[in-house]
Every structure is written in C-alpha cells, then in structure tokens.
Amino acid sequence: MHVPEELWYTKEHEWVRFEGGGRARMGITDHAQHELGDITYVDLPGVGKQVTQGAELMVIESVKAASDVYAPVSGTVGEVNTALADAPELINKDPYGGGWLCVLSGVDEGEKARLLSAAEYRALLERQ
Amino acid sequence: MTPDVLSHTPLHDAHCARGARMAPFAGWLLPIYYSSIIEEHLHTRAAATLFDTCHMGQFLLKGPNAARDLDRLLTCNITSLPVGRCRYGLLLNDRGTVLDDSITYRLSHNEFMIVVNAATTQRDARWIAAHCSSGTSFEDISPITAKFDLQGPLAADILQPHLSEPLNSLTYFSFLRATLHGVDVLISRTGYTGEYGFELYVAAPFAIPVWNLLLEDPRLKPAGLGARDTLRLECALPLYGHELTEDRSPAFANLDFAISAEKDFIGKNALDQARSDPSQPRLCGLSFPTRQSPRAGHPVLHNGSTCGVITSASFAPSLGHAIALAYLDPACASCGTHVQVSSGRALLDAVVCPLPFYQHGTARRPTVTPTS
Numbered sequence: 001m002h003v004p005e006e007l008w009y010t011k012e013h014e015w016v017r018f019e020g021g022g023r024a025r026m027g028i029t030d031h032a033q034h035e036l037g038d039i040t041y042v043d044l045p046g047v048g049k050q051v052t053q054g055a056e057l058m059v060i061e062s063v064k065a066a067s068d069v070y071a072p073v074s075g076t077v078g079e080v081n082t083a084l085a086d087a088p089e090l091i092n093k094d095p096y097g098g099g100w101l102c103v104l105s106g107v108d109e110g111e112k113a114r115l116l117s118a119a120e121y122r123a124l125l126e127r128q
Numbered sequence: 129m130t131p132d133v134l135s136h137t138p139l140h141d142a143h144c145a146r147g148a149r150m151a152p153f154a155g156w157l158l159p160i161y162y163s164s165i166i167e168e169h170l171h172t173r174a175a176a177t178l179f180d181t182c183h184m185g186q187f188l189l190k191g192p193n194a195a196r197d198l199d200r201l202l203t204c205n206i207t208s209l210p211v212g213r214c215r216y217g218l219l220l221n222d223r224g225t226v227l228d229d230s231i232t233y234r235l236s237h238n239e240f241m242i243v244v245n246a247a248t249t250q251r252d253a254r255w256i257a258a259h260c261s262s263g264t265s266f267e268d269i270s271p272i273t274a275k276f277d278l279q280g281p282l283a284a285d286i287l288q289p290h291l292s293e294p295l296n297s298l299t300y301f302s303f304l305r306a307t308l309h310g311v312d313v314l315i316s317r318t319g320y321t322g323e324y325g326f327e328l329y330v331a332a333p334f335a336i337p338v339w340n341l342l343l344e345d346p347r348l349k350p351a352g353l354g355a356r357d358t359l360r361l362e363c364a365l366p367l368y369g370h371e372l373t374e375d376r377s378p379a380f381a382n383l384d385f386a387i388s389a390e391k392d393f394i395g396k397n398a399l400d401q402a403r404s405d406p407s408q409p410r411l412c413g414l415s416f417p418t419r420q421s422p423r424a425g426h427p428v429l430h431n432g433s434t435c436g437v438i439t440s441a442s443f444a445p446s447l448g449h450a451i452a453l454a455y456l457d458p459a460c461a462s463c464g465t466h467v468q469v470s471s472g473r474a475l476l477d478a479v480v481c482p483l484p485f486y487q488h489g490t491a492r493r494p495t496v497t498p499t500s
Binding site for chain 2 (some may be wrong): 037038040041043059061063064066088089092
C-alpha cells in the first residue's frame with residue numbers, strides 16, 4: 001500500500017496534508033479505498049461546517065457498505081471536491097491526489113500530536 | 129446462525145491464486161470480487177464472466193412418483209415439464225411462506241435434479257426427503273457437484289469450442305449433456321444476471337481444471353458475488369433471505385409465472401388467501417435520482433408515514449444511479465409514486481418505477497455461435 005512520506009494519518013485511515021495558512025487538505029488512504037472497494041457515492045459535507053478532530057465528517061458509500069469518515073483535524077470545511085459527485089471512483093484511482101475529499105481551514109498544526117507520521121501509519125498497517 | 133468453520137468450494141485455491149477478495153457468505157468462504165465489483169458487473173453485460181456457484185445445493189430425486197412428489201412440494205408444474213427442460217419454482221411451508229426458491233431439471237421421465245440456495249440446502253434436504261413417497265429415492269449430490277455460471281453475450285462463443293455438442297438448440301430454460309475436453313457436463317440456458325448465459329454442472333474433482341481451461345479465453349473474466357448481486361438486482365431477480373423469506377407470502381412478489389393454478393401444492397391454501405387480500409404489501413422497484421443508496425431494512429415513507437421496507441438496494445453500475453426493491457403498501461405501489469427512504473442519516477427521495485430496472489438484458493435471445 002502506498003503511504004506518502006509528507007502526509008499525516010489517522011488510525012481510521014484518513015490522510016491530511018498541511019498546506020500552510022491554516023489550511024489542511026484531507027482524504028482517505030490507499031489502504032482505506034482498497035478495503036472499501038468500488039466507491040459509488042460521497043456524502044460531502046457543506047462548506048462552512050465546523051468539525052473537531054475525530055468527529056464524523058462525511059459518509060462514503062461503496063457497493064457493499066457505507067463508512068464514516070472522521071475529521072483528522074479540527075477546522076471549518078472551506079472547500080469540497082465537487083468532482084466526486086460524478087466520479088467517486090477518483091478516490092479508488094488516486095486517493096492522495098484527484099480523490100481528495102475536502103479542505104479544512106482555520107486548523108491548528110499543533111493537532112499533529114494526535115496524528116500518525118507515515119512511518120507510524122505504515123507500522124499500523126503491518127500490525128493489521 | 130454463524131458456523132464456526134467456513135466451507136470452501138472446490139475452487140477455493142483457484143480464487144486465492146487469482147488474488148480474489150474472499151468473504152463469508154451463507155457459511156461459505158467465497159470470492160466477493162477479483163478486480164472490482166463494478167468492472168466485473170460491466171464486463172458481464174458487455175462480454176462474459178465466470179462465477180463460482182459451487183456453494184449452491186443439488187438434489188437428485190428418482191422414481192415413478194418423483195414428478196408427483198415434486199408437484200406437491202413446488203409451486204410450479206413439474207408433471208408437465210418435458211425432459212431436457214428446467215423450471216423455476218418455490219418451496220412453501222404450510223403457512224404459504226417461502227422455504228426456498230429453486231430450479232428443477234427433468235433429467236429423464238422419472239429423474240429430477242433440484243438446485244437450491246446454499247444457506248437453505250440442509251433444511252431443504254430434510255423437508256424434501258420428508259415429503260417424498262416411499263418409492264422415491266432422494267440424494268443430496270451437493271458435495272460431489274461443482275457448479276459454474278458462465279454469463280454474458282459472448283458466453284456461447286467462449287463455451288462452444290470446448291464442447292462435444294452444439295449449443296444451437298439450447299433455448300431459454302433448457303439443458304443438454306455434453307463433454308468438455310472429456311469431462312461430463314450438464315449445461316442449462318439459465319442464470320442470475322439477466323444476460324445470455326449458462327449454468328454448468330461437473331463432478332467436483334474437475335472443478336479447477338474446467339475453471340482454468342475456460343478462463344484461458346482472454347474475453348472471459350472471473351466475477352465474484354458482489355457483481356452477481358448487483359446484476360441480479362438490476363434485473364429485479366429475487367434473492368432468498370431478502371425478497372423471499374419465511375416471514376412473507378410470495379403472493380405479490382411478481383412470481384405469478386412460477387405458481388401453477390392447475391394443481392395442489394403445500395401452502396396453496398394460505399397463498400390463495402394472501403392473494404385475495406388487497407392489503408398485502410407488493411414488491412416494487414424504487415429508482416433514486418443520485419448514486420446514494422439505502423440498505424436492506426431501511427423504512428420507506430409516504431407523506432411522512434411508513435409505507436414499506438427496503439429488501440435489497442445498491443448503486444446500479446449499468447444505470448449510474450441507486451435502485452432498490454421494497455415491499456410497499458398497495459396505496460403507494462403504483463409506478464410514479466414519490467416516496468422517501470430513511471437511511472438513518474438522511475431522507476432519500478425515490479420514485480416507484482417499472483421492473484426490471486435494467487431493460488437491455490440478453491438472457492432470452494437465441495443462441496448464435498460460430499458453428500450455427
């Protein structure tokens with residue numbers, strides 16, 4: 001499974017990229033998309049929605065199941081990936097790129113303390 | 129009931145070798161998908177796929193009264209079934225609810241094969257054996273029988289070169305016996321995808337060689353239970369445990385074609401009573417405007433009040449939006465009725481629509497092979 005070095009991760013298999021200026025882009029990991037199988041629908045959050053780290057952020061549906069996605073960091077939803085409405089398979093094809101889910105603004109990089117580094121996330125996957 | 133040990137089909141090692149995603153189903157460890165449910169679904173509609181259906185049950189009934197015994201057990205007419213043809217029917221209990229659905233093959237005048245669902249095989253075996261007359265022999269041949277479904281518009285082109293017999297004569301719901309590179313095989317023009325195709329039965333020890341031989345054709349891909357479910361749902365084919373259960377009468381399950389009016393059978397009185405009850409829920413199709421799908425068990429609402437329940441639902445890969453089968457109160461069961469489904473998180477808008485959802489299935493088209 002692909003685990004890019006520059007990203008931060010959660011135990012629930014979300015990734016987050018700190019883009020500076022209090023912005024953080026997030027999605028689900030390669031491992032998560034592989035486990036879900038073909039993704040058919042993403043119930044994207046509304047822009048402006050406020051979330052705290054670990055709270056339920058959205059639901060992703062695959063052919064067989066619906067799965068919660070949690071906010072990797074606290075913040076306000078500033079942007080969502082509207083391309084997913086017609087092409088949710090982008091998450092399967094490119095989970096760290098075109099399959100991003102949303103951008104949170106007003107985030108505090110101090111919350112990294114409760115995230116996993118790439119090495120820690122790789123170790124988590126190996127234990128599973 | 130969850131068995132502690134999952135059964136393996138004779139093809140288990142072949143699935144693992146191909147990297148299939150395996151999961152428990154009806155007490156068996158079966159392939160859910162090899163590459164992707166959606167890819168396998170679309171490949172079945174466009175070309176052809178091969179499914180492992182070895183988990184299903186097969187029984188042999190023999191004897192001068194076997195047809196009469198089966199006429200008593202099944203809703204469809206067996207006495208009138210010609211040799212070389214098969215017929216879909218329901219096994220009902222005395223309450224007129226469904227023990228299983230099945231296909232019965234007339235192998236000879238006094239010899240029948242009944243094919244049933246995996247989860248219900250053992251219960252069906254006890255029920256059928258207990259209702260056979262003394263001169264009828266009953267044998268559960270499931271453990272020694274392997275079954276594959278070869279489904280899709282290219283199925284005949286792929287299968288014919290391997291066979292001793294031409295497939296040309298094989299009409300919908302008929303079968304023939306042939307050899308496949310020397311292996312005895314029974315082939316029926318049946319399936320569970322809505323596409324042109326075959327179900328193949330061979331002795332279990334030949335399962336892996338036949339499976340691998342067929343898959344040497346690059347046009348054919350293996351497909352798992354995930355695609356089998358989305359394919360059958362698009363064609364509104366019922367699934368036992370969902371649309372058909374011991375808790376419901378099949379009176380309004382759109383299965384009138386499988387219920388004979390000309391004979392008596394177990395559960396007939398209760399079924400007739402249910403059919404004359406105008407308040408019985410009806411099995412309906414629901415079409416959703418988006419890809420967002422409800423799940424089985426979610427309630428259906430009409431003007432805010434519960435009017436039914438979802439039995440199966442999924443994103444439909446050939447249609448591009450979500451669909452569902454649901455039992456609805458008669459007042460809401462007309463096509464065009466707007467309803468909502470409560471998914472627990474959201475209210476999803478839906479409209480009652482005609483069945484099948486997918487209208488372009490090739491299941492009934494004539495056989496055309498390179499040799500015909």
